[in-house]
Amino acid sequence: MALESVCNFQAPNPRIGLLRPGGKGDVDESDVLNNLWSLDKFSIPAVTDPAEFLKPFTTGEGNVKIEFDHGTTTLAFKFQHGVIVAVDSRATAGSYIASQTVKKVIEINPYLLGTMAGGAADCSFWERVLAEQCRIYELRNKERISVAAASKLLANIVYNYKGMGLSMGTMIVGWDKRGPGLYYVDSDGTRLSNNMFSVGSGSTYAYGVLDSGYSWDMGVEEAYELGKRAIYHATHRDAYSGGVVNLYHMKETGWIKVSQTDVMDLHYKYKEEKK
Amino acid sequence: MSSRYDRAITVFSPDGHLFQVEYAQEAVKKGSTAVGVRGKDIVVLGVEKKAIAKLQDERTVRKICLLDDHVAMAFAGLTADARILINRARVECQSHRLTVEDPVTLEYITRYIATLKQRYTQSNGRRPFGISCLIVGFDFDGTPHLYQTDPSGTHHEWKANATGRSAKTVREYLEKHYTNELADSDTECIKLALKALLEVVQSGSKNVELAVMRRDEPLKMLSVEEIEKMMAEVEKEKEEEAEKKKKSKTSS
Numbered sequence: 001m002a003l004e005s006v007c008n009f010q011a012p013n014p015r016i017g018l019l020r021p022g023g024k025g026d027v028d029e030s031d032v033l034n035n036l037w038s039l040d041k042f043s044i045p046a047v048t049d050p051a052e053f054l055k056p057f058t059t060g061e062g063n064v065k066i067e068f069d070h071g072t073t074t075l076a077f078k079f080q081h082g083v084i085v086a087v088d089s090r091a092t093a094g095s096y097i098a099s100q101t102v103k104k105v106i107e108i109n110p111y112l113l114g115t116m117a118g119g120a121a122d123c124s125f126w127e128r129v130l131a132e133q134c135r136i137y138e139l140r141n142k143e144r145i146s147v148a149a150a151s152k153l154l155a156n157i158v159y160n161y162k163g164m165g166l167s168m169g170t171m172i173v174g175w176d177k178r179g180p181g182l183y184y185v186d187s188d189g190t191r192l193s194n195n196m197f198s199v200g201s202g203s204t205y206a207y208g209v210l211d212s213g214y215s216w217d218m219g220v221e222e223a224y225e226l227g228k229r230a231i232y233h234a235t236h237r238d239a240y241s242g243g244v245v246n247l248y249h250m251k252e253t254g255w256i257k258v259s260q261t262d263v264m265d266l267h268y269k270y271k272e273e274k275k
Numbered sequence: 276m277s278s279r280y281d282r283a284i285t286v287f288s289p290d291g292h293l294f295q296v297e298y299a300q301e302a303v304k305k306g307s308t309a310v311g312v313r314g315k316d317i318v319v320l321g322v323e324k325k326a327i328a329k330l331q332d333e334r335t336v337r338k339i340c341l342l343d344d345h346v347a348m349a350f351a352g353l354t355a356d357a358r359i360l361i362n363r364a365r366v367e368c369q370s371h372r373l374t375v376e377d378p379v380t381l382e383y384i385t386r387y388i389a390t391l392k393q394r395y396t397q398s399n400g401r402r403p404f405g406i407s408c409l410i411v412g413f414d415f416d417g418t419p420h421l422y423q424t425d426p427s428g429t430h431h432e433w434k435a436n437a438t439g440r441s442a443k444t445v446r447e448y449l450e451k452h453y454t455n456e457l458a459d460s461d462t463e464c465i466k467l468a469l470k471a472l473l474e475v476v477q478s479g480s481k482n483v484e485l486a487v488m489r490r491d492e493p494l495k496m497l498s499v500e501e502i503e504k505m506m507a508e509v510e511k512e513k514e515e516e517a518e519k520k521k522k523s524k525t526s527s
Contacts, residue, residue: 141383149375156374 007156044164051163071240073202074104074115075230076171076182077210078195079218083173083180083250086227087115088202088235088263089243100243109134110254112150112174117199118187119167126168130154147174147181151191159189169199173250180250202234202241209233224249224258232266295403296396299352299426302405306351308439309338310471311409312453313421314464318411320349320486321468323439323476339486339496343368345412346384347486347494351439352406352426360404364388381412381420385430393428403427407438413490434458435467441475448474461489469502470509480506 044050071092076085087104090097104116106127112134116123133153137145145153151172158166166187174181184192184199196214198206209230218226228245235241245266247258288294307323322338339349342364350357367387371379388408396403403426410422423438424430435453437445448471457463465487476482485497485505497505 141380146375146377149377152374152376 007153007160044161054164071202071238072104072117072200073198073206073231073234073238073241074117074171074200075198075203075206075210075227076115076173076196077214077223077227078180078182079214079216079223081218081220081223081249082175082252083182084223084227085113085115085171085173085248085250085255086231087246088200088231088241089246090235090241091120092240095239097242102243103246105246105248107255108150108172111144111176111250112147112172113248113250113255114154114173115171115199117169122166122168122187123170126154126157126166127170129157144176146176146178147172147183148176148178148193150174151181151183151185155185155189155191158185158187162187162189171197171199173248173255175250175252175254198230198234200234200241202231202238205234205237206230220249228259228261228266229270232263232270235263236267293396293427296427299403299405300407303352303407303426303438304440304442306353306406306439307338308437308441308445308472308475309349309351309409310435310437310445310449310468311349311411311421311423311433312435312449312464312468312471313411313419313433314458314461315419316490317461317464318347318413318419318421318488319464319468320347320409320411321472322349322484323472324482324484326482339484339494341494342384342410343378343412344493345378345414345488346381346410347412347488348408348410349486350406350408351442353404356404357406357408360388360391360406360408363391378415380414381410381422382414382432385410385422385424389424389428389430391428392424392426396426396428409436409438412488417490419490435471437471444475445471461487465497466505466509469505473506473509478506 045053047053071090072088074085074087076083085105089100089102089104091099091102102120106114106116106124108114108127108131114123114127114130116127130150130153134145134150137149154170154172158168168185168187170185172181172183172185182193182195182197184190184194184197195216196210198210210226213226213229224247227247231241231245235243242263245259245261245263247261249256249258307325309323310321312319320339324338327333338354339347340361341347342361346368348361348364364384364387368379368384371377371383388410392404395401405426407423407425410424411420413419421433421436422430423433423436435449437449449467452467452470457467465485469483469485472483480499480502483502485502486494487497488494
């Protein structure tokens with residue numbers, strides 16, 4: 001089946017009553033070892049209820065805690081000339097700034113982009129798995145995958161691991177037969193379509209600027225300015241966002257990287273404009 | 276010699292045959308005829324209805340089935356095998372709608388059915404499906420298609436084709452009479468399917484079943500009255516043809 005084979009989903013064994021991504025119903029050692037070498041399935045703890053087992057590690061109840069970098073601002077919006085994607089580039093671990101030059105837009109293929117928010121490893125890994133699946137779809141069906149299908153593939157894959165500590169809030173952006181496409185997909189299995197999304201700790205600030213300046217009939221330069229400004233304001237107020245603004249434009253012919261602007265430069269530029 | 280190589284399906288014969296698959300194709304040739312015609316705005320399926328016993332309820336024998344709103348299928352061969360394939364294809368059509376948020380294309384569902392059939396030619400302990408399918412419908416973008424699959428798992432696209440008993444005769448008739456101009460007219464396509472079937476089936480509206488699908492419209496099974504009306508027209512045309520021929524003979 002389309003769904004079954006893509007996700008390697010096995011129907012729950014009534015005895016154990018559990019989702020085992022890529023695994024059989026029975027706890028089987030050879031199964032665990034096989035998944036160790038497989039690139040698009042994970043071994044999960046060989047217990048009756050992996051989600052329960054993994055919960056203490058993600059909430060910090062026990063001694064061991066897995067800390068995720070959640071600080072970020074990413075945004076994307078559709079308008080008459082396509083989709084604009086703007087992201088910051090700061091990675092934080094607690095109050096330590098780990099990097100100011102993170103690439104938070106993942107180029108899945110020349111006409112599909114994914115953004116990164118939440119766990120960096122989770123986002124980049126699963127979006128690369130998505131890229132593999134999109135390419136296989138293209139080869140099998142002799143036509144590009146639609147944005148709806150690509151986002152659904154990703155949502156279904158992560159749903160298999162729901163409750164086990166994946167942290168991912170991504171936007172899948174593309175242009176297909178139906179026109180520009182923008183979907184929000186997260187590790188809870190949420191999948192939404194809309195004209196505008198912002199994800200991350202600085203998203204509230206970005207939404208404020210976006211909502212006040214947005215219109216479907218914007219010009220291209222105007223849209224670029226709006227994206228940059230929204231990220232700038234988010235980085236100005238949110239401690240966990242900063243670095244540079246990476247700006248992409250999704251057109252009918254595929255995406256282009258418009259610009260990379262340091263937020264400090266934007267700060268002084270806007271200060272001048274106010275005078 | 277060949278009997279040594281047709282026990283288990285997985286064995287090739289020395290000269291490269293898979294005998295079980297070929298025997299499956301023989302089973303298809305025993306089945307009642309099915310014909311399909313692809314027009315510009317219409318696709319037609321016609322099947323021969325075997326004479327049924329007096330006490331049997333006619334409606335339980337259905338050889339033309341819907342796989343999805345826009346895909347229909349007719350087959351020739353073992354009806355029980357067909358039922359299994361149709362079930363799997365129906366589930367796949369819905370599964371595709373769920374994952375990809377688009378209806379299946381004809382090519383996709385034909386490929387799925389063909390892949391399924393091929394899998395059964397390469398598994399131990401299983402025999403191939405003894406049916407040949409004619410799959411018709413319209414893609415999401417409006418293009419009509421007619422595909423045929425056979426027990427070996429190959430699939431091809433056709434403008435018009437037949438399968439089952441006397442398929443060769445019917446196909447020759449179709450080759451002679453199918454033209455691109457004919458494809459433009461809906462009624463001509465239906466008449467062609469009917470005339471092709473009548474080549475090998477006893478004349479009578481009780482012996483044929485016709486179904487048509489137009490773009491963005493559901494599958495329509497022609498009623499007995501409609502088939503009778505069409506058959507009367509076909510008869511009339513035949514007579515007029517015969518008259519013309521006689522006249523040209525006597526005059527020359």
